[in-house]
Amino acid sequence: MEDARLVIRKAEEADLPSLIGLFAADTMGGHGDTTDVDAYDDYLRAFRTISTSSDQTLYTTELRGEIVGTFQTIVVTSLHGRGSSAMIIESVQTRADLRGQGIGAAMINFCIDEAKGRGMRMVQLTSNAVRKDAHRFYERLGFKPTHLGFKMTLK
Template sequence: MGAIVALLADDPLGAAREDPGDTQTYDTAYERVESDPGQHLVVADRDGTVVGTLQLSIIPGMSRRGATRSVIEGVRVARDERGSGLGTELVTWAVDESRRLGATLVQLTSDATRTDARRFYERLGFVASHVGLKLALDD
C-alpha cells in the first residue's frame, strides 16, 4: 500500500494532499475499494517495484438512457518510468476494461495546473467537454 501512496504523493499537488505516514487511513480506504465490485485499483509492477497506478470506478446511472460510465482517477507513473509508454498502457487498459464492463462513457478529471497531463489525455482521445466543480467537505 505504501508504494501506491508514495506515487500519489510524488508531485507538488499530491504532496499537499497525501500523507504516506497515515497508513491506517489508506488501509481503510483500500479495504473499501477492494470490497466494492465497481472499483478497480490497478498497479503496474516492474521487477517487484510499483511503477504505476490508477483507479477505475464503474458507475451505473440513470442519465444518458441509463448509461454506465467509468471514471479514471489517481493516474500516476513513477518519475523514472515517465515517457516509457506506461501511462498510455494504463489508460488504454482502463478504457478497454470500461468497454468490456458495459460503460458507454469514460470520464476523468485532471487538475487545471497539470497542462502536460491534459495534453497526454487529449492525445489518447479525451476531450475537455465540461467544466468540473468541486466542494470540499473537510472540517
C-alpha cells in the same frame, strides 16, 4: 517502452507502501499524501473500502516486478443515457522518473479496453487544472475536455 514488460493487476494490501509512496511524491496534486506511519491507517481504511466495493477497482502497474504506477476505476450507472454505465478513471499516477515512457498510456488504454469489454457508454476522468502536460497526454489519447468540473473541499 515494451508493453510486454508491464503488468497491470488489481492492487493488494501488501502494495500499499509503494502506492502511498507514489502519491506522496506528487508535488502537484496537493492532496496531502504522506508516507508518515501515523497516516497508514487512513490509507488502509480507504484500500479496504475500495477493495470490497463491486463498483471500484484499484490497480497497480509493475515494471520488472517494481510498482511504477497506479489508477482506480469506478463504474457509475445513471438513468440518463438510457440507463447506461460509464467508467470513471481516478488517481492516475506514474512514477515521476518514468513518465513519458508509455506507462500512463498503457494504464489508460487498459481502462478503455475494460470499459469497451463491459459495454460501457463512455470513459471519463478529471485532471487537476495545473497539470497541463497531463491534459495534453489525455487529449493525445482521444479524450476531449467537454465539461467544466467543480469541487468543494469539506475537510
